Amino acid sequence: SEPQGADVYINGERFGRTPLALDCSNKKALTVTFKKPGFADKTCVINTKIAAGWVILDVLGGILPVLIDATTENWYSLESNKASVLM
Secondary structure, three states: OEOOOOEEEEOOEEEEEOOOOOOOOOOOOEEEEEEOOOOOOEEEEEOEEEOHHHHHHHHHHOHHHHHHHHHHOOOEEEOOOOOOOEO
């Protein structure tokens, strides 16, 4: 965030203060909210997407890879690897 020092909430849970680096799950969309006294809250959503390359490789590999990746949701990735806001 600019300025730094904003509290970071992901899906409603506080994770720390900016600047902040986290490893997040790629299995569901993330709602990231930045809060800092004296500034309006800023929220952005990072959606998930299906990585088409994995699906194609799985289909070519047969039914077992399809079942494994569909069950473990490894087909999914986040649309972005960072969230930033100007407060």
